Structure formats: structure tokens, C-alpha cells
Amino acid sequence: MSTDTLPTKRPAGPAASQDGRHTLRSKRVRSALRTVAFMSPWLVGFGVFFAYPLVSTLYFSFMKYDGLNPPTWRGLDNWSYVFSDLPKFWPAMQNTLWLAVVMVACRVVFGLGVGLLITKIKTGTGVFRTLFYLPYLAPPVAATLAFVFLLNPGTGPVNSLLEAVGIPAPSWFNDAAWAKPALTVLAVWGVGDLMVIFMAALLDVPKEQYEAAELDGASAWQRFRYVTLPNISPIVLFAVVTGVIGAMQYYTQPIVAAKVASGKMGGSGETFEPGYPDDSTLTLPQLVYNLGFGRFDYGAACVVALVLFALSMACTALLMRRRGGLIGSGD
């Protein structure tokens, strides 16, 4: 690899003169030092806030440690405990995967639909776009509180409206079968980010392709299927993969919803067990929190953390494999 600062090739320049080798070498050293200087904040951050804690997590996953007594070696006991004796692990895993599939699918389909709709709207586009985008900005805790209230079976306006038109209304956050769908509604409400991404991609589809398809007599669906989709497929894939990665970190909304809907805030004295109702909203990140900071079983918490790490990195690898289209290497 060259030590040129910029990707473009430059002529050899004065380096070719008598003491060229000397200048070239000191130039190279200076260029390396400069790179290190510019990168230094992140180099420290990477070591202290990524590499070190990751190695520590692996280390603690083999230790018995409660934060008070010194850690002692436990070998694979934490691992076998989590996978076969921890009753909450598999529900948490299932919920996380459910959210990664259903919630992400709903968000992508709805986000694409709204993105298509906004490109078709000809009057008041700016107003519509702003209104569609606003929910994405709502702070998660505030949005979750609002939805627990809106979907409250007793006093919530949604169920009032549903019953007014004769639809039997579910108990949403208070019903194990409906808690995840309720979270999905909340996630779909905040689809503004995907709308913007899809909108930009849709506007980039070459007009000529639509015109050609129209001349060939393609129906609206055929135009979508054979012109739009192939053109935006990298963005769809990007939305799916980043959505799945997001699902792996899904934490604030389910924990706030469970606390508020159950009325158990985990304040002084009472311990809050996440997942209300019946572990239906328990996700892997919450299990890490619960094991580590609720039960002070740091070893088991680190095992779950590593499972989460493996899942997330698998998705990231998927993103990186399509780097050319999705991330862009800059060359």
C-alpha cells in the first residue's frame, strides 16, 4: 500500500532528486505519524471501550463473580447453566428472534410503502413528509409511555375507538400474546428513518426504465416488481440487516413497556423482573441486565452478552460482505 495521503496517484516529484531516499523515508515516517495523530482518539477509544471490555467479557464468562468476592474459575459452568438450566434464556432468545423477523419485516414493508406513497404525493409533500417523520424522533421512553397509555385496555383511546366500531380489542401490553405485536406497532410508528432512506433510493431509480416498461405495457405491479425492486434491492437489504442488528439491541421499549404496564417500577425494595407479561417481552439485552445487575451473576450475564455479540457480528459480517453496495469502501 502506498503512503500517499490521497487515493489519487501523484507524480514522484522532488523525491527523485539526489537525497531522494532520505526525504522519501522521512516523508513516510511523517505521514505515518500524522495518520496516528489523526486516528488517536479512536485508537484509544477502540482499546479502552471495545477491545478491553470484549476480552474481559470473555474472561468473566468463565468465572464465578458477584462483584463483591474475588472472581473464581468456573470453567464452562456458566455456559451450561445459561443454555440448559436458565429458564429465561430460551424465551429471551425466541423473543429476540421474533422481533428480528416480524418487527423488522413490518418496518421494512411499511417503510417502503410510506416511501413509495411520499414519492407519489404531489400536493403538500413537505407537510406529509414532516408528519411521517416526526414519530421517529420521539424519545423511546416517551413514545413507549405514550403507547402504553394509548393501548391501555381500561382507559386507552385506541381500545375505545376499536370497541366503538365493534372490533374486540386486545389487552396489548398486558396480554402475553399481544405484547410483542404492541411493540411492533410502536416500532412501525417510528418508521420515519426508513421512509427517508427508501424515498432517496426510489427517487434515484432511472426514469427511462419506467418509460421503457410502460411502453412495453407493464402494469403498475410489474413496474414495481421488475423496475423498482431490482433498483432498490441493496437498500432493502441494508434496511433488513440494520433492522436485525437493531433488534439485537432492543432494550428500552420492552423494559419501559413492561414496567409501566405491570405497574412494578422496580423502585426501592421491589425487584423488577423484565419480560412482563409472562416473559413475552424479555429480550437478550434485558437478560444481560437482569443477570448482571439484578442477580449479580456477572459470569452468566457475560455468557448471554457473548451470544448477543455472536448474533450481531454475524449480521455485521453480512453487511460487510456486500460492502460495495451497502457501506462503500471509498475507492
Place this chain on the structure above:
Amino acid sequence: MTTASAFDRPVVGPAERRARRKAALHWIAVHSLGIATALFFVLPFVFVFLTSLMSDQQALTRDLTPNSWHWDNYVRVLDTPGFLTWWRNSLLYAGLGTVLVVVSSIPVAYALAKFRFRGRHLSLLLVISMMMLPPQVIIIPMYLFWAKQMDLSGTLWPLIIPMAFGDAFAIFLLRQFLLTIPNEYIEAARIDGCGEFRTLLKIVLPMARPGIAAVALFQFFYCWNDYFGPQIYASENPGAWTLSYGLESFKGAHHTDWNLTMAATVLVMAPVILVFFFAQKAFVEGVTLTGVKG
């Protein structure tokens, strides 16, 4: 065909008339669907706001609109012990966090976008990995480090200090933006004998202003919205809670008072929405950068 006079409508054949009617129907269909979708996005805000103005008793009923408008609910929320402290803490965390992240991420993003060096691709790969890492993966050692070694639990410093060492998402977003700045400008500055740091400061930064604005906004909202961080480090000390963390306990303290809880919710959402109206462009630009430009 009738003969055209100045008062007649333009002559329209049946085919064109059909096309026009179709276009009009299409317009109506698209805009009705648009309005229906807008209702889905907006009604939650409306119901939250209406409930925030109800009396304590009415908030327990199924009424949708307040009988009388209790604007004093907002005063009651602001008078709740702690609420203004949480507000101040949120501003501190978000304000300091944003400044630190922007200042520390710019040079890194610049190096990744415009320098050629061994390990550039690997560095970018690691930045992206960090960005995708759920914060819960490394929280146990991080907590032990800040609480046991640094003795900083019960404060927001464990959340603020790391921001001085670059944030992966900010670095990535800025890099994407800096890639769009033509190399010729940097080249020209260098030929004129401008040092690398001065080039960044005088040439690149002014051009990167929209990208920096987007990163600053995203960082501000990330901190403002953060729930997990304050829960880990500040939960034991209510004096260090942020709005996002305190809001949930507010519901606990006011068990049945949905009106006050919704008023508090409005107060937490309001700054975000206000800032958005002033900085729409930067936002949309930022979201687009993450997904589309490569």
C-alpha cells in the same frame, strides 16, 4: 366537433377526458391514503397532548378530549421534585457529549476518508463493528471499570468521558460525508503549503458543515434519549437521573395520573421536535447518508 370560440372550454377528446379523470382519481386516492397514513403518525401525539390537559378524574375515564383545559398540569409537572434536575442533567449529558463526540470524531473520519495508510480497511471494518455492537455486550466490564476502579457510579461521567474518544457512528457518518468532498480541494491546499491540520480546519470543515450538523444532532438526540446508560450508572442517585430515565419513574410516583404522565411525556418530546423544525435538512441528510450514499 363544435367550432371553438374564446368562451368555449378547450376541446377535449373522450380519450383525453378519460386520462384526466384517471389522473384526478389517482390524485384523490394517493392523497386520501396520505391523509390516512398521516393520521396514524399524528393521532398518538394528539391523544397524548389532549390527555395532558385533562383533570385528574377525567384522565381515568375513556374520554378523548378534555372537558376543561388544565394547563396547570404542566406547572405541576415542572414543580415535581427532581424534574428540573433531570432536565439539567439531560442537557449536560447531551450538550457535553455532543461537543466531545464531534471534536474527537472529525479527525478520525478525515483520516479514514482521505488518508491512504496500511490498515485503513481494517480500521473501517472495526469502526463498523463497534457501531453495530449492542452496548449490553460489554456492559459488565465497563460497569466494573467505572464503578469499582474509577469510583464514578451515581454520576453521568462514565457516559460522558468515553465521548472524548470518538464515537463509531459519528466517525462512520462523517466519513461518508467527507468522501463526497472532492480531493482536488485538499490537494490544492496542500500544494499551497497548507499543513494537514490546517487543511482540515480551513478547507474541509467549512465544506463539511452539513455533515457535522447531522452528526451533532444525532449525537444530541442519542444522549437525550439514552435510557440504558443512565440506568446502569445513575440509577442509584436520583440527583444524576436524566429526563429519559426519570420519566419512567415519574409514572411510578404518579401511579394513576395519566394526565401528568402525558404532560411530562410532552415535555420530554418537545425539545426534540422543536430542534427538528429548525434543523430538518441536516436530519434528513444524515439519515440518507447512513443508508444510500456509498
